[in-house]
Every structure is written in C-alpha cells, then in structure tokens.
Amino acid sequence: MEKLVAKLGKAATRAISPKLPLLGAALLFTFLAVTLIDVSRSPMTSWDMIAYTALAYEDDAKNKTDLHAKTWATVEENLPNEDLAVLTQGSPYKVRQYEDPEAFYSVLTFYRMKILYVELTSLLGDLTDPVRAQRLICMVFTAMVIGVITYWACREHILGYGPVIVASLLMLGFVPMAKNLSPDMMASFFLLSGMYSYIRGRDLLAAAALLAAFLTRPDNLAFVGVFFVFAAAYGPGRWIMTALFVVCFIVYKFVISGPEYVGAWIHLWFSHIEYVPTLVGFDPDYSVGMHLQIMVNSTIQAVLRETWIVYLFLLSSLFFGFIKIHYLTDRSRILLFAIFASICAKYLIFPHYEERFQFAYLAGMTLIFLMGLHAQRQSETQSGERKEIPLS
DSSP states (O other), X not given: OHHHHHHHHHHHHHHTOTTOHHHHXXXXXXXXXXXXXXXXXXXXXXXXXXXXXXXXXXXXXXXXXXXXXHHHHHXXXXXXXXXXXXXXXXXXXXXXXXXXXXHHHHTTHHHHTOXXXXXXXXXXXXXXXXXXXXXXHHHHHHHHHHHHHHHHHHHTTOGGGHHHHHHHHHHTTHHHHHHSOSSHHHHXXXXXXXXXXXXXXXXXXHHHHHHHHHHHOXXXXXXXHHHHHHHHHHOTTHHHHHHHXXXXXXXXXXXXXXXXXXOHHHHHHHHHTOOOSOOTTOOOOOOHHHHXXXXXXXXXXXXXXXXXXXXXXXXXHHHHHHOOGGGSOHHHHHHHHHHHHHHHHHHHHSOOOOGGGTHHXXXXXXXXXXXXXXXXXXXXXXXXXXXXXXXX
C-alpha cells in the first residue's frame, strides 16, 4: 500500500509540471469562461443584495418609507417570482424586512461600512439600477481575480500548475462566491493585487490595493494590522505598511463613531445567534461564554458545510512538510506568515464560518506554496540533486 501511495505521489508530481504554462493559462481562462456563463445564467439571490440596493438609493430617498418602497420595487423588477418569494416570505425576519420600513432601515448599518462597494453600486446604479449594477460588478471582478491570479502565476513561472490552481479555486468556493452579489469578489481582487505587489517590491501599489480592500470590506483591517506588524519586525516595506495601518485605523474609528453604528458584538450576535427583526433598542451585553459558543458552532459549521479549515490544515501541512522555507524570498515569507496569523486572529475576533471570508487569503497562500515548490524543484534540478518530494 505504501508503495502504491508513493507511485501515485510521483505521478501527481510529474502531472503538475511547470513546463506547461500554456496549458495552465488555457485551463484558467476556460474555468473563467465557464464560471461567467454560469453566473450570467443563474446568479444567486441573497438578502444582502437588497441591503446594498437600498444604500445605493439612500441619498436620493425622501425618507425611510420612500427608500423601502424604491428598494423593493427595483428588486421585484429584477427577480423571478420564486426568488422573490424566498426573500420576502422565507422567514419571520424576511417578512418583517419586506413589510416594515423602520426595521428594514435599522439593519442597513451592517452594510453601510462597505464604503467602496456601496459607492460603486450607487455610481453604476445611476446608469442602470443597483441590482443590475451589482451583477456587473460581480462579473467584472470575477474576471479580474482570475486575471491577477494568472498574472501572478505567469510572472513567477508557476502557470504550469494551472490544474492545481483551478482545483484550489473550486475547493475554496470560487464559483458560489462569484454568483453571490456581495463585496467579496471585489475585496479579493484588491487583496490579491496588494499581496503580489508587495512580493514584487512595489510597496506603494500594495498599500493602495490593501487600502481599497479595507474600504471594500473593513474586516480586512485584521490582515492589514497583522501584516504591518510582520513587515515592521522583519524589514521590507515597514514604513509604508505602518502608514497604511494608521490610515486604515483612523478611517475605521471614524466609521464606527457614527450614531448608527451598533458595534461588533451586535453584528456577531445578529450573524450567528439570531436575526432579530429590528435593531431599534437591541443592545445585548457582551458575553465571553456566548462568544466561545459562537466560535465552537462556527467551527463545526466550517468543517461540516465548508472546506476552508480543512484546506488550511492541508496546505499548511504540505508547505511545512515538503517545502524548505529558505527557497522563498523574504517578502514571500513575511506575507505567508502574516496571512496565516491574520486568518487565526480574524477568526478569533469574528468567527465567520463561510469560506468566502477566507478565499483571498488561502488563494494567496496557495500561490506562495507553488512559488516555493517551483523554486525548490528548480534548485534541485540545477544542482543535479533532485529528489522526489517525500510523502512523510
């Protein structure tokens, strides 16, 4: 049995030869084309899309009732009856949001913080409507994410590992994320762009991309904070990443200082304990025990319903079991450790079980792993001491 496993391992190693970049590129772009066709034919509908539609109309609405009416009128124009029924009758919470403008307005505070996504939706919504604008944003940034991954792989000579990259994207839920109308794909593009810009030594471009990722999804402050600590400790990009963290922190403090911001604990409660019908007057006390219970429940959900925790464990095991860390550049090592630490820190603070919140980080780790694998194989080949990757 052990010999069979060893043979299979050798065959898999040969199959992902870095000498086939054109095949890897073709596979990535075929995957992109199939994904975009699937997205255009059957986009997912979620309640979040309705909230972003409302925020796109917020500046022009006369009052909360007018905002509520405009939002649902646009949603009704864009969705088939069966999807609309799910969003308006699927639960007591959804019924209340459909019928009560005050309750509907109260929960928009959770979505208002996605500044860049909301502004882009509003801008494009002036040309069409916010629902169609979100579909366009999703499709464009889906293509851009594949574009930056392909560019990263091409520049680092790992495009021949295209089958591995596509398999990783599938495991990390790329297709469902592309079909979901949310800021996730947009934030992923900025995160991956910032990561690779840092690896290439373009610190200002990296800082700009990571700032955009933060403005798209403020929870990326966790990565910016951890990344700045690693950069400050080990050198490359220390001052620019420190300045980035200061700017992001100031913006974050400004955003949460608004009178409508309800706080991270209420957001966590709302996401993981109960979808309360309205946030008006809702203010539960923080509980360490409840926080731990949420973390346990989220971990169970992440293992049973998602793949990212298993993928993180598998990727970490492969990396530290197969790759000699000195084959990575200093910047790649700093980024790798910062990504891993930020995933852990972010999960401790706000334990979301869905893999869409971890997609960009794990995709970045995957590409760094392939960079290390390629560098190690190249070194062993050139020295005439190439060895098969051990299986234990």
